[in-house]
């Protein structure tokens with residue numbers, strides 16, 4: 001535990017609370033700055049941004065706070081086989097399901113591509129040039145030379161694991177710390193090694209296994225919604241928690257108002273892991289689009305091709321405020337989410353932790 005505190009203290013972080021990077025809108029520079037200023041660690045999710053947009057977002061955080069913060073990137077995936085057939089089949093199915101010829105025409109005109117490695121490298125160059133102190137990543141494990149280069153440029157490097165084996169691979173590659181992301185977690189799973197989908201591991205079981213497997217610090221993610229969850233994760237050996245869904249409904253989060261309303265009001269719907277929106281397993285609140293794809297049993301093109309194909313649907317849903325067709329990423333704990341300013345949420349979490357700890361004495 002002493003080592004724990006030293007590690008966070010060395011980073012300039014006062015509380016063991018990371019606001020998860022949430023690419024695609026929720027993690028605004030305002031949210032990142034509010035959490036970091038309150039003594040937690042705010043994270044920008046730049047997975048969908050260009051290098052120029054990434055630089056602008058980092059500079060905006062810097063204009064708002066002097067506190068340390070992190071930036072999170074998506075490791076590009078290797079293309080797997082020829083997806084043309086599944087793309088065509090998906091376009092046909094979408095045309096029938098949407099019952100909106102203009103939108104279907106727009107989707108027909110899309111020729112989705114895998115992102116290039118050059119674009120990713122340009123984005124990371126920006127992050128290193130801007131001297132961001134903490135760089136985390138998901139969806140992969142760069143080689144040891146790459147991680148050595150990032151660290152030599154001054155970044156503390158944190159990878160994402162969903163199994164003890166992935167955590168060991170990240171340690172072996174040279175990461176400074178690892179996020180252990182449990183099955184409950186909202187958003188995309190960070191998995192990068194093949195896994196049997198019947199063997200997905202929850203946070204309570206994953207964190208101690210990862211803590212026993214690696215020597216680097218472990219950050220717990222998935223289903224942590226309040227001080228009880230934080231203290232539980234620290235008891236399991238984590239040095240901090242990374243909370244996404246809890247910060248999704250804060251005032252500074254850029255999530256669409258209809259999305260925030262769904263998190264607050266659709267309490268009985270529950271969540272599911274789905275590939276329907278992006279082609280990669282991700283957890284979100286069940287809605288009409290997710291259920292229609294699952295019911296159709298249609299093969300979904302791999303990430304990020306499906307993500308590109310469904311973009312026009314999500315864009316239109318945002319204009320209409322139609323949460324049934326948005327990707328409502330949220331963890332299993334979403335019915336416990338409380339809307340409020342992010343700094344207040346951090347203060348409350350710290351108070352809740354102290355209360356729980358005093359009960360355990």
Ligand SMILES: Cc1cc2nc3c(=O)[nH]c(=O)nc-3n(C[C@H](O)[C@H](O)[C@H](O)COP(=O)(O)O)c2cc1C
Nearest residue numbers: 020022023045138185186187222223244245329331
């Ligand atoms: C809306 C949303 C977007 C997310 N985007 C990212 C991301 O860009 N990068 C990442 O590493 N994790 C992302 N995650 C996953 C979080 O890092 C974290 O694992 C998860 O939020 C923890 O579970 P919780 O939502 O129950 O707190 C996202 C989660 C949510 C809810």
